[in-house]
Amino acid sequence: MEKENVYKVITKAAEKQQDAFFAKQNVVGVGTGHRIKEGKDTGEPCIMIFVSQKLDKMLLREYDIVPKEIKGLKTDVVETGDIFAGEDSAAENAEVTLKEEIGIEVLKQRIRPIMGGYSVGHYRITAGTIATCVYDISPFPGIPRRYYILSNNHVLANSNNARIGDPILQPGPYDGGAVPKDIIARLSRFVPIRFKTPTSTQINYVDAAIAEGEFHNLDREIYWIGYVQQVKSNPKVGDIVEKTGRTTNFTTGRIIALDSTVDVNYGGGRVARFARQIVTTNMSAGGDSGSLVCDIKEGAVGLLFAGSPQVTVLNNILYVQKLLRIRLHP
Amino acid sequence: MGLRIGEVISEIRDQWMDIDGVEGIGQGKTDDKDCILVFVSVKTPEIKKTIPLEFKGFTVRVIESGVISTEEPHQK
Numbered sequence: 001m002e003k004e005n006v007y008k009v010i011t012k013a014a015e016k017q018q019d020a021f022f023a024k025q026n027v028v029g030v031g032t033g034h035r036i037k038e039g040k041d042t043g044e045p046c047i048m049i050f051v052s053q054k055l056d057k058m059l060l061r062e063y064d065i066v067p068k069e070i071k072g073l074k075t076d077v078v079e080t081g082d083i084f085a086g087e088d089s090a091a092e093n094a095e096v097t098l099k100e101e102i103g104i105e106v107l108k109q110r111i112r113p114i115m116g117g118y119s120v121g122h123y124r125i126t127a128g129t130i131a132t133c134v135y136d137i138s139p140f141p142g143i144p145r146r147y148y149i150l151s152n153n154h155v156l157a158n159s160n161n162a163r164i165g166d167p168i169l170q171p172g173p174y175d176g177g178a179v180p181k182d183i184i185a186r187l188s189r190f191v192p193i194r195f196k197t198p199t200s201t202q203i204n205y206v207d208a209a210i211a212e213g214e215f216h217n218l219d220r221e222i223y224w225i226g227y228v229q230q231v232k233s234n235p236k237v238g239d240i241v242e243k244t245g246r247t248t249n250f251t252t253g254r255i256i257a258l259d260s261t262v263d264v265n266y267g268g269g270r271v272a273r274f275a276r277q278i279v280t281t282n283m284s285a286g287g288d289s290g291s292l293v294c295d296i297k298e299g300a301v302g303l304l305f306a307g308s309p310q311v312t313v314l315n316n317i318l319y320v321q322k323l324l325r326i327r328l329h330p
Numbered sequence: 331m332g333l334r335i336g337e338v339i340s341e342i343r344d345q346w347m348d349i350d351g352v353e354g355i356g357q358g359k360t361d362d363k364d365c366i367l368v369f370v371s372v373k374t375p376e377i378k379k380t381i382p383l384e385f386k387g388f389t390v391r392v393i394e395s396g397v398i399s400t401e402e403p404h405q406k
Contacts, residue, residue: 058391125402
């Protein structure tokens with residue numbers, strides 16, 4: 001085929017497939033161009049797909065992957081970032097702020113009894129999320145003497161910088177929670193985080209803590225998810241999971257790795273290594289720490305505590321139960 | 331039968347975690363087969379050089395996850 005004809009064919013094909021391309025995650029543009037290899041124009045005509053962010057196949061759903069070829073025509077994926085019209089950046093920011101304000105208010109508000117998914121925090125932190133409410137592992141069966149809120153150490157125990165009995169606020173301080181009017185519980189137990197030092201790297205398994213509250217204030221239902229039906233002992237790669245959290249509300253993700261070792265940044269240069277973690281596609285943002293992640297039949301899978309723009313990291317819930325000596329279900 | 335993936339990963343876990351830019355190592359699947367997943371902040375030349383495409387019969391996938399941090403509001 002002559003080159004000029006090739007361009008026409010490609011342009012037509014690109015136009016025809018346009019809607020299908022735009023339906024894919026992160027696609028922000030479609031056009032005709034030359035394939036670029038290692039930063040150089042190869043001169044080879046192709047359908048060019050512009051994406052806000054190039055992601056590994058593993059992080060995309062199958063139908064979001066751009067095929068290498070379409071009807072015999074090569075494709076090339078180019079990362080451009082989000083494309084904005086050349087508008088006033090202040091106006092752009094204003095819109096972003098507005099969007100945020102619409103989405104969030106529900107789970108940042110004060111609520112009694114509290115539920116999983118809502119904002120919570122130690123009085124000296126910003127804010128995190130309530131996983132659910134729990135009780136001591138023994139006596140069982142029997143009469144529990146105490147009931148607790150479950151979340152992360154860095155949410156309820158200020159990353160080890162807390163004392164037993166410290167006030168826990170709902171909503172968290174960042175969302176307007178204040179002492180004494182919003183105290184919902186008192187810090188009871190936490191698993192200390194062992195941070196990396198120049199000479200040693202200790203292994204952590206969970207970032208978890210519990211705070212004792214009054215039974216009539218603690219509802220263990222999770223907003224939009226319901227009641228935990230079981231504790232899942234064998235999550236698998238590919239399983240779909242869900243969570244409700246303070247910042248991104250109800251979200252779903254897919255497990256991409258099990259038995260993972262991950263280095264997690266705690267701010268201020270502190271890093272801690274975690275083993276036996278579960279990694280999912282991104283389903284969280286800042287403020288979702290502490291969310292309980294369940295499978296779609298309300299089986300508890302993990303305690304969300306960290307993430308990046310591409311992935312979310314969970315502690316295996318079995319380790320959380322064991323190390324805090326608590327029970328989520330029945 | 332070959333080695334189990336868990337054993338294979340535990341052999342190299344500490345060594346690979348020490349490479350600059352490696353944020354995590356886990357057990358995943360690719361084309362329905364067990365594989366080794368390496369999460370990196372960015373794919374540096376050093377990572378490309380040191381992490382093999384395959385290790386003891388298991389495919390190694392390097393995933394650019396970015397830096398992993400706790401999900402607190404002030405950090406984002």
